[in-house]
Amino acid sequence: MHKLKKYILPAGMIAVAMLSACSDEDFIAPGQVTDGQSVINLAGQIAQEAVSRVNDDGFADGDVMGVYIVDYNGNVPGNLLSKGNRGDNVRHTFNEAAYRWNSAYDLYWKDKHTRIDVYGYYPFGSPDDVNNYNFTVLTNQARTYDNGTMGDYEASDFLWGKVEGVEPTTNVIRLPLAHRMANARVTLVEGSGFAQGEWVGLEKQVLVTNTIQDAVINLADGTVTPTGDVSPNSIIPTKRGDEWRAIVVPQTVPAGTTMFSITLGGIPYKFSKNEEFVYVSGKMNNFGIRVDKKESTGDYTLTLISESITPWESDLVSHDATSKEYVIVNSEPGGLKNAIVAAGKDYTQLKNLKITGQIDSRDFYFMRDSMNMLRALNLKEVRIKSGFYNNTKTLDDQIPGSAFYTNAFSR
Incomplete structure (x- = not known):
């Protein structure tokens, strides 16, 4: 459960995740609970800042979360147990088409x-001990899959939520899940000394x-409590433009410890702080670093120009209902239509498309004018x-103006 990646342009794709497994009795008397016969109905959503998506409830078709339900003892809350609760780690699977979660029972x-x-909690697992659930953030967080996995x-991004003291009801219970790991976000900013276009092409x-x-x-x-030793392996973040994001276990990094290894044109540079740094749970830990190039030597200098801890912003890497469902085609400039047809797909019906290779303005306007289902x-x-398109020149690495003006993206 983690959603252009250079760009991803979703539009109104995920409504509030309404999950319910209703029995007929639920509809006989709305709001009225019958002893031992009324189903508990749940809805899940991710609590995060909406930045670039129309809707940030944030779950994808097929996502699975685990749910525990604990009864009160009179007016006293019950204790969460590894086993023996009213509900023990019950699988709830999101059905995007129906905008609901389906309980295993x-x-x-x-x-x-x-x-x-x-x-x-999400992603679903098999906790042996609810008080000590072992979890590991993965090393290659740039790795994605195209087979529904x-x-x-996203697999490193642990979400957790709790709703307390819910009175018996047939209404839907909303369960907000919040990020419990930390997020390290590094943004490299072009400084002085670069020729025109050099920064874009710099590795x-x-x-x-x-x-x-x-x-x-x-x-x-x-x-979330870190356990064990510092890993000898560096985390490879996911990348979008000049921004890198990584899921990190909340922890304190000692003063003088290298936090980031930044490679520019094949030359590695180390970034550290003179004081200890705390990766804060549930927050974006942001670093803006300016890169200047020395004209005399060609070397680079790195300067920290901004640092902040902010609410977790929605990203275009995880928790996106479309990220697992792309049709992938390889194109040449102006050849996107032929590439889709050659892949045996009906471009008029495609909703989620991932393109590799090269495209140009002709392909953007083809998507705009002919792919009305594209989301x-x-x-x-x-x-x-x-x-050139209609006597207008477009540039490398630039989306043409009005490319999606009449497409579903704009609706």
Whole structure:
């Protein structure tokens, strides 16, 4: 569960995740619970800042979260147990087409009076101990998959939520899930000394170094605690433009420790701080680094120009209902239509498209004018080439103006 990647352009694709497994009795008397016969209905959504997507409830078709439900003892909340709760790690699978979650089996209220606490987490796992759930963030978070499996960035992003003291009801219970890991975001900014176009073509790579990658999670309160030693392996972040993001276990990095290895044109540079740094749970830990080039030697200098800790912003890497469903085609400039046809696909019906190879303005306007069902476009691995369209010149690596003006993206 983690959604251009150079660009991804989704539009109104995920409504509030409404999941319910309703029995007929639920509709006899709305809002009225019948002893032992009324199903507990849930809805899940991700609590994060909406930045670039129309809707940020944020789950994808086929995503699975685990749910625990604990009865009160009179007016006293029950304790979350590894086993023996009203619901023990019950699989809930999101059905995007129906905008609902389907429970592995129905969970019923105890009676008309007993309140419950609801716990949820994502991605689904098999906790042996709810107080000490072992979890590992993955090393190659740039790795994605095209077979319906979440990428390593999303698989590292642990979400947790709890709703307390819910009175028996047939109404949907909303369960907001929040990010519990930390996010390291590094943005490289072009400085002085670069010729026109040189920065765009410069090879750049950021690695997150010297972090503990194993953790234990307390599913009762969502706390994440690093465990074990600092990993010898650096985390490879996901990249979009000149921004790199990595999921990191919340932890303190000692002063003087290299935090990032930044490679520019094949030359590695180390970034560290003179004081200890805390990766804060559930937050974006942001670093803006300006890169200047010395004209005399061609060497680069790196300067930290901004640093902040902010609410977790939605990204275009994970928790996107389209990220697992792309049709992938390889194109030549002006040849996107032929490439789609050669792949045996009906371009008038495609909703989610990932393009590799090269395209130009002709292909953008083909998508705009002829692919009316297109809802999400992944251009992470394609090069946009310059060209002419209707006597207007377009540039390398630039989306033409009004490229999606009448497409579903604009609706």
